Amino acid sequence: MAYRVALIVAVVLVAVGLPLFGTPYLIDVGTLVLVYVMLGLGLNVVVGYAGLLDLGYAAFFAIGAYTTALLMVRYHVAFWLTLPAATFFTALSGVVIGTPTLRMRSDYLAIVTLGFGEIVRIAATNFTFTGGPEGVYGIPHPTIGGFVLRSPQAMYSLGMAFALLVLVGGYNLARSRLGRAWLAIREDEAAAQAAGIYPVYYKLMAYVLGAIFAGAAGSFFAVKLTAINPSSFTFIQSVTILMVIILGGMGSLPGVILGAAVIVILPEGLREFDKYRMFTFGIGLIVLMLLRPQGLWPSRIGQIVRRAVAVSEASAAGRPP
Amino acid sequence: MQIALQQLVNGLTVGAFYALIALGYTMVYGIIRLINFAHGDIYAVGAFLGLSLYGLLTFLHIDNPVLTTLLALVISMGCTGLLGVLLYRVAYRPLLHARLSILISAIGGSLALEYGLFLIYSPSFLVYPHLFGRAGPSLGSIQISWLQVFIFVSSIMLMTALYLLVHRTKIGMAMRALAINQDAARLMGIDVNRVIALTFFLGSALAAFAGVLTGLYYSQISFLMGFLLGLKAFTAAVLGGIGNIPGAVLGGFLLGVMEGLAAGYFSSRWKDVVAFAILIIILVVRPRGLLGERVVERM
């Protein structure tokens, strides 16, 4: 337990110290970590809490980013006003993909979300409205009362504010009526129904909340980079986000932060080995599943997820296909 | 009408690729309920191995195009089949009872194979030897090459052989028993691991066959070729009814023909979106596919 406390203290110190003492490059890396923290926390709701494997999560990230980018560039809407719009569109897309798929087998769900992710990316590449393969550029910096958030420090602070909000939301959800309902469905859907829970509704809610979190990350991502294009929202991106929560430990909030840091900093540190990155990633996923499927910072929820899955598998094995 | 017939011929060729790969998905899914994400990349490995073999055979001064092709096909099928077994042993077997973990491991396997090819071979397209011309049987104004005829006929033969293996032999019966109830099969004395390994071998060998022929047909290959094709082949397997061998064949040819016909009427930029949309619609509307049995859901 002590090492966990020490680690938390270290993380807080780095997070606070970075904008004060870091070089612009380091602050940039830190900001990117924050983006993945948001994405990881959002996907954590879907996969970690509700146990629905989503392989097209980058689509929600894309929808948030494009909503903010297009509204700001084409219609000169202020950044803050694009946030409700991004929330609306991502939530809507969560409902659209969630509604027809929630009664599906879990592995079919994975492949459908993958298809959805690819459709969104290809659509963004093909529409002229979204700027095609070049995407949207010249996205203005956000302003607060006339003060333009431009410096790395300012963007880091804005990202931190976003990430903290998402973190508090994620923390609250884990300890709420909604979170309990997710856990119940996860562990035993029939028992959950017998306790008065309607699984379909709560699975949909997991999708919608996960989508909204990714949308917020996307909005921030757009103004941070000032230019976005479809190559940021590939299947690989979805897998990377999944890697964040698997690395950290499914369902664990400190784990997500840890996972995000590793996933961003490791490739940055190994720039000269960049071409080995994806290969290592693939091997890493297998090794992680074999040796430490509970992740670096295991949580109780993560253990439940795996055990529930194993149990359902065992009971399914007893039945004819 | 003539365009339609031409597209039908091309669609049947591509459909043969889809069908061959779909068989691997469907057999593995039928037996261990795993969407083998790496299967598309196994197909890519087969194509790259074939390319290396052509190089090797040329180096050994074996120049007869028919002989080299047969050797490339057989050796690539054997090696890729073993690779499939290796993948099962290393990445899947320890995780058979952890559904989420095994799926993630499969994604890892897919990335490792893709970027392994990227590292070993090349990040860009590689050119296959151009051994067979465009000549073919004369069917009026429809263009058809001997290679296409070979692809179609040999695929059908392989698929028939597979069907007979599964339905007429003892090991095939073991496979079917295992698909229905693994524990019962184990109790009946079936070596479950060997049967699963064989399933991976067969599926991977068929994918390698498709891989080499893809190289000859399109004359270029890339390390990412398996990702999209794999997804489409999976679509084909689902379309036919996953777990069902004739279903995978039917689904493969159907998807190939639909795509061929759609290419004329749709912009090709949206072709992939159409394929994914078909996949999602089938899974939502009729998840058991055209020939599939009803898949039991956990209550």
Add this chain to the structure above:
Amino acid sequence: MTAASAAPTVQTGAVLGVDRLTMRFGGLIAVSDVSFAVRPREILSIIGPNGAGKTTVFNCITGFLRPTTGRITFEGADITGLRPDLVVKRGIARTFQMIRLFPDLGVDENVMIGLHGRTRAGTLDSLLHTPLHRREEAWAHGETYRWLTFVGLEACAHLRARELAYGNQRRLEIARALATAPRLLILDEPASGMNPAEKAGLVQLVSRIRDSGITVLFIEHDMSVVMGISDRIIVLDYGVQIAEGVPEEIQRNPRVIEAYLGREDEG
């Protein structure tokens, strides 16, 4: 005369009415034309040999199965084919033949999940921990301990459900069902696998549940338990209702004896 036109089995004042219930699975008829009524505050048992269709009847009542034909009414309202969670909200709670707890959650959390339908904090409340959510959580904690105390598990509140002894897991499942504030409690073989001491405790618990005003319908194999606490008994055999009556009548009923022991000329 409105009373005369009502279906004969739905007696006035019945809590639950099962009217000509039939359930087919493909060619198999699991339940055939079963009708009965549960009176307020009684303990009604359904008994019968294995495969007699008892659990199927329960699954139809609680919405886990949609009956092929027939009607189920609860407190006068038709609930045939209603979703399980909505059946719970109407006031019917159940346990399962094979215990279905949330084994990796805490004992207290298991009961709190039973309170789900009695709280209404929504997504935003859960996300923001609004005052409504906090008030409800505080109430839920109190209510949880009330039910844990009622079944005698208050000392185990912080264990995981899987760590409980078998008999206590049964009790926890009953506590979770009670937490939904049912007016009808349906127990599916609660005594199976229990030792004699646990069975005695169960009989006492079920009596206390009835005394608190809850009607109890249960399936049981153990005749000592059934005869000890049932007000009335219904006997099913191969999906058909073959007897109904008070325990003494059932014990003397030749068809019941035959169903359980088999006809002599069959031997």
